[in-house]
Amino acid sequence: MNSKSNNIVWQEQNINKEKRLFLLNQKPCILWFTGLSGSGKSTIANAVEAELFKRGRKTYLLDGDNVRHGLNKDLGFTEIDRIENIRRIGEVSKLFVDAGLIVLTAFISPFKSDRQVARSLVKYDEFIEVFVDTPLEICEQRDPKGLYKKARKGAIKNFTGIDSPYEAPEEPQIHIKTNECTIQECVDSIINHLIKFGYIEGNENDYAI
Template sequence: MKTENTVWHDQHVVKSQRATLKQQKPALLWFTGLSGSGKSTIANAVDALLHEKGQHTYLLDGDNVRHGLNGDLGFSDIDRVENIRRISEVSKLFIDAGLIVSTAFISPFAQDRAMARNLLETGEFIEVFIDTPIDICEQRDPKGLYKKARAGEIKDFTGIDSDYDIPQQPELHVKTAELSIEDCAKQIVSYLELNGYLEA
């Protein structure tokens, strides 16, 4: 519940000044895809490439955030919505700091991804659909989650008994079954270069 006794406090240093200092255009790379699709791995590879180029970045990983900020949330639809709401607001703060932010979350619901997009200015939200067929995700199953979900040990598992809304018009459509991790990362960094994000 929002309090009525808070007033927005304007700051002397604004986003454009922070971005100019960093010589880059702030952006949120929103990695979405099924569990095991490669979101975190590719986001890490992108972050490393950007770091090598001298860009100012930060990576917010779904599992890591659930160890702290979102540690009180489960995986019901309601909790998933709140999970994305919180990370969207945190991402907005990082964007205000002038950073290029990567978030690696399943974020299965289109309306939640739209909410995150609407928090930012035009051009700041870049939806990155990590498109990996579910059979390949199950073959990888790095955490053994699909096996547990199929056995009924995990409920509300995306792609099994909870829906995933496939992005209809993502800025980036990355097909991991056809590309190496390195090539996936290069595809994303090339998009940033071509669209002027890596220069003030």
């Protein structure tokens, strides 16, 4: 038995989610970017956040590499550690949603079950899965960090797409193919989705949707 659980009680707070939403005047959500290493997740997430910032939206971006410098620096890349990595990110993202923010997460998150756990932490319409769909060969050609070369040589184990599987989303809310679209077109697609479903308001310069 976990003795800690017997001594923990939920502390009610005076300022709740509804009050934060009223103050921020926006609909919070998680934009969960998933895809292979080198697919463009971080690049597109950064560009989307910049556009949201320009529109006066309150956001926060959680990036896979950055989080491993702090919150998850104790985790490696075994399957168990990767599951825990995504579990923690899901919990942190839930807190950001409770704070009323639009949170963007850029993680490979290769396993469907882990992404489903993250989705289950918030309301159904507060989780938007963004599949950054880029063929493995293109990701290897880009290889911005030289990780694929190391993985091919056996210097990195459990590397997604090489010796560890990537389970692609079957029904993502947003499906982006970076080998067919520019970064700006990817950003426009995501922004239009947020406008269409009421997460943010559009303006006169937006494309008709």
